[in-house]
Amino acid sequence: MKNKRKLLFRIAALLIVLAVAGTMFVIGRGHTIYFDNKETSYNGQTVAPFYNVKVTVGDQKPAKLSKGDRGMADLMGQTLSVTLEITDSEGGTPHAHKVSMKVPYNMDGIAINVPALMAGLPQDAYLSEFVIKEPEPTAEDEEIVTDELENIGGDL
Amino acid sequence: MNENNTNKKNGSLDILTLAQRFSVPLMFIIICAICIPVSGLSMNMLLDEIVTRMGRNAFLILSLLIPIMAGMGLNFGMTLGAMAAEIALIFVSDWQIVGIPGMVLAAIVSVPISVLLGVFCGKILNEAKGREMITSYIMSFFVNGIYQLVVLYLMGSIIPIKHGAIKLPRGYGIRNTVSLLNMRQKLDNLLAIRIHGVKIPVATFIIIALLCLFIVWFSRTKLGQDMRAVGQDMEVARDAGINVDRTRIISIVMSTVLAGFGMIIYLQNMGNIATYSAHSQIGMFCIAALLVGGASVDRASIGNVFLGVILFHTMFIVAPKAGAVITGDSMIGEYFRVFVSYAVITVALIMYETNKRRQKKTAGQQLAQAQKEEAAGKEGEA
Numbered sequence: 001m002k003n004k005r006k007l008l009f010r011i012a013a014l015l016i017v018l019a020v021a022g023t024m025f026v027i028g029r030g031h032t033i034y035f036d037n038k039e040t041s042y043n044g045q046t047v048a049p050f051y052n053v054k055v056t057v058g059d060q061k062p063a064k065l066s067k068g069d070r071g072m073a074d075l076m077g078q079t080l081s082v083t084l085e086i087t088d089s090e091g092g093t094p095h096a097h098k099v100s101m102k103v104p105y106n107m108d109g110i111a112i113n114v115p116a117l118m119a120g121l122p123q124d125a126y127l128s129e130f131v132i133k134e135p136e137p138t139a140e141d142e143e144i145v146t147d148e149l150e151n152i153g154g155d156l
Numbered sequence: 157m158n159e160n161n162t163n164k165k166n167g168s169l170d171i172l173t174l175a176q177r178f179s180v181p182l183m184f185i186i187i188c189a190i191c192i193p194v195s196g197l198s199m200n201m202l203l204d205e206i207v208t209r210m211g212r213n214a215f216l217i218l219s220l221l222i223p224i225m226a227g228m229g230l231n232f233g234m235t236l237g238a239m240a241a242e243i244a245l246i247f248v249s250d251w252q253i254v255g256i257p258g259m260v261l262a263a264i265v266s267v268p269i270s271v272l273l274g275v276f277c278g279k280i281l282n283e284a285k286g287r288e289m290i291t292s293y294i295m296s297f298f299v300n301g302i303y304q305l306v307v308l309y310l311m312g313s314i315i316p317i318k319h320g321a322i323k324l325p326r327g328y329g330i331r332n333t334v335s336l337l338n339m340r341q342k343l344d345n346l347l348a349i350r351i352h353g354v355k356i357p358v359a360t361f362i363i364i365a366l367l368c369l370f371i372v373w374f375s376r377t378k379l380g381q382d383m384r385a386v387g388q389d390m391e392v393a394r395d396a397g398i399n400v401d402r403t404r405i406i407s408i409v410m411s412t413v414l415a416g417f418g419m420i421i422y423l424q425n426m427g428n429i430a431t432y433s434a435h436s437q438i439g440m441f442c443i444a445a446l447l448v449g450g451a452s453v454d455r456a457s458i459g460n461v462f463l464g465v466i467l468f469h470t471m472f473i474v475a476p477k478a479g480a481v482i483t484g485d486s487m488i489g490e491y492f493r494v495f496v497s498y499a500v501i502t503v504a505l506i507m508y509e510t511n512k513r514r515q516k517k518t519a520g521q522q523l524a525q526a527q528k529e530e531a532a533g534k535e536g537e538a
Contacts, residue, residue, distance in 0.1 A: 021264045028257025030338050074338065076255050108252055108319075134320040 031075045031103055033057065034111040034130050035082075037065035042125040047115045051092065054085035055114070065114070078102055084114060103127075180500060181450045184467040187496075188474065195477035202473060204354045209469040210462070211344060211360040212425040216418030217442045217461045218367050219411050223288075224456045225375060226407035227387030230443045230501075233277045233292035233408065237415025238435035239303045240269035245420065245429055246307070246334055250317050254338035256346065259420055266416040273299060274412035278405030285390070289453070289505075296439060307431060330431050340427030360421060367414070368458050383407055387454070444468060444497040453508040471496065 035055045040047050049067045056062040057080070063071025073082075080103050087094045099117065103110055109130035116126035175182065192202065216234070223231040244265035248258045277295055284291040311317050312328030322334055344357035374380045385393040386403045394400050419438065423429055446456055448471075449464025472493050479489020 017264060021261055024253060024257040024261040024264070025251070028253040028255055028261060030252045030254035030258075074254075076257070134325075 026105075027077050029076070029078065029105060031080075031107065032109045032130075033073050033075050033080060033082075033103070034109060035063060035065060035071045035073070036111060036113045037067060037069050037115065038113060040113045040116045040125070042116065042121050045119075045121070047113075047119045047121070049115050050086050050118075051089050052087040052094070053114050054094070056083040056085075057081070075103065078105060084118070086114075086118065104129075178450050180448055180503065181463060181467060184448050184471060188467060188470045191471065191474040191478040194481050195474040196481065197474060197477060200353045202470070205473045206466055206469055207354055207356060208344075208425070209472075210465045211357040211364070212422050213418075213442065213445065213469070214364045214461060214465055215367060215421050216415060216438065217446050217465060218364070218371065218458070219414035219418050220442060220446055221371055221456055221458070221461070222374070222383070222407045222414070223411045224451070224454065225380070225387055226383040226404055227390070227454065228281060228404060228407060229289040229453045230446070231292055231408065231411045231415075232289060232296055232439045232443065233274075233281075234411060234415035234442065235296035235435050235439040236273040236277055236299050237266075237270045237412040237417075238419040238438050239299060240266045240273060240412070241416040241419035241423070242429055242431065242435060243269055243303070243306070244416070245336065245339075245423060246311065246317075246322065246330055246431070249334055249336065250319050250322050252319075255342045258339050259343060259424055262420050263417055266420065267413055270413040270416040271409055274409035275405060277412065278408035281408060282401045282404055293439075300436065303435075304432065332431055334429040334431055336423060336427050336429060339424050341425055343421065343424055360425075363421070371458065379403070379406065440501070441468075441497055444500050447500050447504040452504060468497075 035053070037049045037053045039049050051067065053065045054062050055065065055071050055073065057073035057075065060073050063073065065071050079100060081098070081100045084097045084099060085094045086097065097118065104127075107129045109132060111128050111130040113126045113128075216238075219234055219237065220231055223229065241262065244262040247265055248262045251261075253261050277292060277299075280295060281288045281291055306315070308329045310328075311330050312323045317323050317328075317330070322330055324331055341357075343363075344355075344360050346357075346359035347362075348358060349356050375384070382393070382398045382403050383406075385396060385398055386400050390400050393403075419435070422438070423434065426434075445464040445468040446460055447464070448468040449460035449462070451457070451460035451464070475493040475496075476486045476489035479492055480486035482488075
């Protein structure tokens with residue numbers, strides 16, 4: 001009886017740890033979000049870029065995007081909440097919009113086209129995966145340092 | 157008059173004993189007292205550095221206390237926990253789990269690896285009773301070889317690693333440095349406050365305080381008491397019904413797991429992993445810091461940890477600057493601090509061995525005296 005209870009406690013502890021790990025996977029998933037203020041076409045419909053867009057994600061430094069610019073922000077978790085301050089034309093009054101959306105889990109880099117998003121187009125029109133191209137390997141990159149005494153002159 | 161003389165003599169003896177007992181911390185206080193003004197560092201900057209290093213290193217050093225409690229000496233095998241933490245952090249970086257959740261996940265992932273390595277280490281140490289320190293030291297080199305095999309050849313080829321920023325350009329193996337930029341100082345900055353320009357990483361200190369409380373609580377539990385008993389005398393503990401080998405394995409497993417957590421805290425502060433060298437010297441420097449705090453091979457306390465961190469790292473901060481001022485070459489200071497780290501461990505080991513021999517000799521003399529007296533008593537009776 002005592003052993004059975006012990007086993008049950010152990011299984012419960014293991015399940016709790018697994019649940020915590022699962023939660024961390026979801027709430028801690030990092031994404032790099034790229035905001036584009038560029039012209040885009042979808043099903044023959046062309047959306048023109050704004051004169052200026054100020055993108056603010058959380059407490060990160062806002063990105064100011066002129067026509068054709070790209071800005072980026074880091075995101076932790078699966079929900080992107082962004083404030084867009086849009087100026088339609090030169091000298092125009094900026095109008096702010098708060099947008100919240102779920103981002104795909106499997107994408108590290110996500111490119112969002114702001115004009116397409118604001119035009120109310122479907123997700124596949126404004127959201128795409130952005131993959132950074134790996135640099136060509138160099139001989140220097142391959143050199144592995146396993147020196148035990150490397151810490152001399154290093155920090156602790 | 158005679159009593160007064162005896163008291164004076166006892167008093168001076170006590171001071172001498174205390175001076176002997178705390179000779180290493182005293183020596184470091186003197187070194188720091190000389191080097192601080194010479195280095196020209198401002199008090200604020202020095203305090204900021206010491207507080208940062210305390211947050212960075214204290215958890216790792218605290219992980220050494222439990223094996224000392226169990227009489228297994230200074231656990232050079234804590235490196236195994238550090239390697240487990242590095243493997244966990246590499247995985248977490250590849251899975252792109254960032255910030256505090258990344259640290260928590262790395263801690264969870266490191267536990268089974270640490271436990272496995274800890275059990276392995278504990279079993280080997282049970283086969284080498286009385287030679288635990290040298291055995292764990294050499295074992296850390298052996299496991300480092302396995303670690304390199306895993307990280308350099310298996311990761312990316314057999315163990316899936318997706319991101320090119322982590323992998324070597326040849327397609328398998330991990331780069332020399334893995335960036336933890338999206339985890340960097342996330343714990344230190346959580347609830348951090350600034351007092352006169354000195355950043356206090358409150359959340360890190362809370363975690364360290366919790367570990368201190370855990371160690372105090374643990375030492376009062378049945379298992380903690382068993383460890384103390386095993387540490388004092390294995391034969392007596394075995395006669396008292398304690399499973400000595402199991403208790404020793406548990407102490408090493410606990411130390412390895414805690415060292416893994418400590419390494420995660422250490423690396424989040426640094427902001428990157430030196431994949432092939434971050435763990436290699438960590439055991440040495442943590443042990444040196446503990447010894448500088450006045451601990452010995454068979455006795456260490458939480459107080460020793462904090463005093464050690466302050467003194468050892470003050471020396472670490474000021475020595476290169478002082479060396480540069482005195483000799484014009486900062487490398488002299490660098491070599492000095494590394495030399496002192498090794499020297500302090502050597503001195504502690506010599507002192508431990510000398511005391512052990514002295515105690516053995518005294519016990520032998522007492523036994524011989526008792527036998528002599530017993531024989532004289534029997535002769536008298538006859």
